[in-house]
Amino acid sequence: MSSLWAAPAKPPNILLIISDDQAWNDYGFMGHPSIRTPRLDRLAAESACFTRGYVPSSLCCPSLASVLTGLPPQRHRVVCNDPPRPPSIRCIHKLSVNELDYQRQRAQKAGRA
Secondary structure, three states: OHHHHOOOOOOOOOOOOOOOOOOOOOOHHHOOOOOOOHHHHHHHHOOOOOOOOOOOOOOHHHHHHHHHHOOOHHHHOOOOOOOOOOOOOOOHHHOOHHHHHHHHHHHHHOOOO
8 A cells, every 4th residue: 555655756767869771780789790889789788778679661751750759650741751841941051151151140140149
């Protein structure tokens, strides 16, 4: 009965490390014969390591969007690696150097840079 009144346990510390363009065995702790990942090996040795995983898509962006939203790609509608951006989000690599300088100066005047 005393366990019903005990203080709740602290929530676990969870660190989700996400990398891109690696196979499941491209780490030392997963048995790769030549890739050395000593810091990740140590972290894996001191942690719970889940050696089997599931991704909702074979593509990066839909899978990452699912991790962030908790939804499958069909629901969050990111279904390819180059989804169209909303018109309100400008792509920085398409801005000219002069326009980038102007944006920087505006941000400095507004106290944001």
